[in-house]
Amino acid sequence: MTTTTLRAARALLLLLLVAPVTARGQGGALDRTKMPAVAPAPTTRIPTWTRTTLANGAELVVAVKKDLPLVAFSIGFIGGSANYEPAGKTSVGSFTAQMLSEGTTTRSADDLSNAQQALGITIGANISNETGSLGFTALKDRFDGALALLADMMLHPTLPAEALERIRGRTLVSLQQARDNPNAVASAVFARVTYGDQHPYGRVATEATVKAITRDDIVAFHKAYYTPGHAVISVAGDVDPAQVKAKVEAALAAWPRGGAKPDFAYPAPPAHQGRAIYLVDKPKAAQSVFMLGHTGPSRNTPDYYALEVMNTALGGFFQSRLNHDIREEKGYSYGVGSSFEYGRGPGAFRATGGIVTAKSDSALLLFLKHLGDVRGPLPLTDDEIKQAKDALVQSLPQSFASVNGTRSAIASIYLRDLGESYWKDFAGNVARVGKGDLLRVARDQIDLDRMNLVIVGDRAVIEKGLRDTKAGPIVLLDADAKPVVTP
Numbered sequence: 262m263t264t265t266t267l268r269a270a271r272a273l274l275l276l277l278l279v280a281p282v283t284a285r286g287q288g289g290a291l292d293r294t295k296m297p298a299v300a301p302a303p304t305t306r307i308p309t310w311t312r313t314t315l316a317n318g319a320e321l322v323v324a325v326k327k328d329l330p331l332v333a334f335s336i337g338f339i340g341g342s343a344n345y346e347p348a349g350k351t352s353v354g355s356f357t358a359q360m361l362s363e364g365t366t367t368r369s370a371d372d373l374s375n376a377q378q379a380l381g382i383t384i385g386a387n388i389s390n391e392t393g394s395l396g397f398t399a400l401k402d403r404f405d406g407a408l409a410l411l412a413d414m415m416l417h418p419t420l421p422a423e424a425l426e427r428i429r430g431r432t433l434v435s436l437q438q439a440r441d442n443p444n445a446v447a448s449a450v451f452a453r454v455t456y457g458d459q460h461p462y463g464r465v466a467t468e469a470t471v472k473a474i475t476r477d478d479i480v481a482f483h484k485a486y487y488t489p490g491h492a493v494i495s496v497a498g499d500v501d502p503a504q505v506k507a508k509v510e511a512a513l514a515a516w517p518r519g520g521a522k523p524d525f526a527y528p529a530p531p532a533h534q535g536r537a538i539y540l541v542d543k544p545k546a547a548q549s550v551f552m553l554g555h556t557g558p559s560r561n562t563p564d565y566y567a568l569e570v571m572n573t574a575l576g577g578f579f580q581s582r583l584n585h586d587i588r589e590e591k592g593y594s595y596g597v598g599s600s601f602e603y604g605r606g607p608g609a610f611r612a613t614g615g616i617v618t619a620k621s622d623s624a625l626l627l628f629l630k631h632l633g634d635v636r637g638p639l640p641l642t643d644d645e646i647k648q649a650k651d652a653l654v655q656s657l658p659q660s661f662a663s664v665n666g667t668r669s670a671i672a673s674i675y676l677r678d679l680g681e682s683y684w685k686d687f688a689g690n691v692a693r694v695g696k697g698d699l700l701r702v703a704r705d706q707i708d709l710d711r712m713n714l715v716i717v718g719d720r721a722v723i724e725k726g727l728r729d730t731k732a733g734p735i736v737l738l739d740a741d742a743k744p745v746v747t748p
Contacts, residue, residue, distance in 0.1 A: 305654075306658075310671050316510060318492075318520075321496070322671055322672065323500065324497040331401065332496065333497045334404070334494075343527075347478075351466045352474065353474050356428055357482045357486070361386045361415060363424035365413045365417040380406050395414070395415055432471050446717050454539055459531075462608075496668065525605040537734050538734065540723075542720035548615045549723055551597070555610060555711050556608075559607060567694045568702050571699045576599030577600065583598060586631065597616075612628055618719055636700070
């Protein structure tokens with residue numbers, strides 16, 4: 262008997278042994294007329310943590326979680342590409358983060374790769390729009406070696422020119438491929454239409470910006486960005502806080518004091534010109550990609566919890582109004598939804614989804630109907646509100662289920678200036694949201710008159726139907742958000 266056959270036989274035997282118990286329960290025949298009892302709601306246990314400041318000015322937060330011999334470590338940075346990249350050099354932050362693994366003054370790129378493999382870790386570096394990070398998850402007994410390796414990568418990178426050219430070439434290929442991806446095109450066009458080229462939220466990588474980046478740009482970005490003055494070091498796992506501080510101080514002893522938190526002073530987005538349909542042609546596309554929205558509130562809005570409850574019910578989870586109607590009832594999509602981005606500046610509100618081409622006009626009218634209904638004509642019901650609140654609160658335990666999840670949740674408090682009691686107060690703040698709050702924030706933050714209706718699809722098939730909806734004038738754009746001149 263082969264190993265595969267033996268495993269199959271064992272699985273069948275186990276199934277035969279368990280099936281009678283499953284069918285009868287523990288005491289008799291299964292009553293299929295009764296709904297199974299609902300399991301108790303998961304309990305959220307918010308861990309405690311220590312917070313100190315290192316000699317170089319970086320903050321250190323440490324949470325003890327001893328259920329597994331693991332340690333999650335990250336150096337997070339307040340601010341990102343929106344704050345540190347010069348105009349016309351979009352992607353220099355991403356390039357710099359990638360080049361940290363291309364060699365140090367004492368290790369080649371292969372040496373760094375082999376060292377990580379030997380430690381059983383992957384050191385990940387990332388710079389996003391308003392934050393950045395450099396970190397790993399390691400077994401407890403590999404923490405010291407992993408920390409030393411990360412410090413070498415951050416403090417002593419060689420940033421070789423040949424690596425820049427390799428990354429540049431790879432990025433140019435990715436950009437070309439993105440032009441064939443309707444979702445990527447919709448996202449880029451929406452950003453440009455909504456924010457313009459002068460606002461950091463409207464900048465997207467292009468062939469021109471990628472080709473403009475030099476090694477000097479990489480060196481300058483590294484020097485300005487990787488400073489302790491805006492760093493939050495977060496650690497969670499099977500550790501002792503005092504020992505962690507001593508180890509981190511020693512590993513980063515060569516990291517000199519410097520840098521500061523950015524002020525997030527962004528220019529105002531361009532004045533809105535009224536609702537319009539921005540149509541990007543994608544010939545023979547099987548579906549149309551919708552991205553509908555406008556600028557929204559920043560993360561420090563006092564209406565955050567009301568907006569989260571309202572949006573969850575509207576389009577934030579599977580049972581939401583948008584998904585239930587457009588996907589479940591009408592069958593126009595595999596899934597649609599909505600979200601608030603909550604940047605440090607005016608992050609966007611978006612309603613998005615892929616729609617079967619032939620139903621693009623019908624789906625647009627449904628999107629606009631539901632976005633309008635939640636503002637008053639058809640307010641959220643008690644049941645919808647309860648489901649949305651339950652979804653938000655019951656997702657909390659997952660945030661603290663792993664060492665990296667715990668580390669990330671705690672670090673977010675300081676990286677995004679949420680307040681130290683944020684997680685402890687979350688459920689209560691959600692519970693206090695009332696019906697009146699939901700109606701008010703929907704009216705304040707969803708404005709049908711200034712919607713940018715970006716649709717990427719087969720123009721030959723969908724343009725007439727979209728025009729007949731009278732949702733707004735049609736503006737033809739290419740994948741770079743430039744006007745298309747038609748004869």
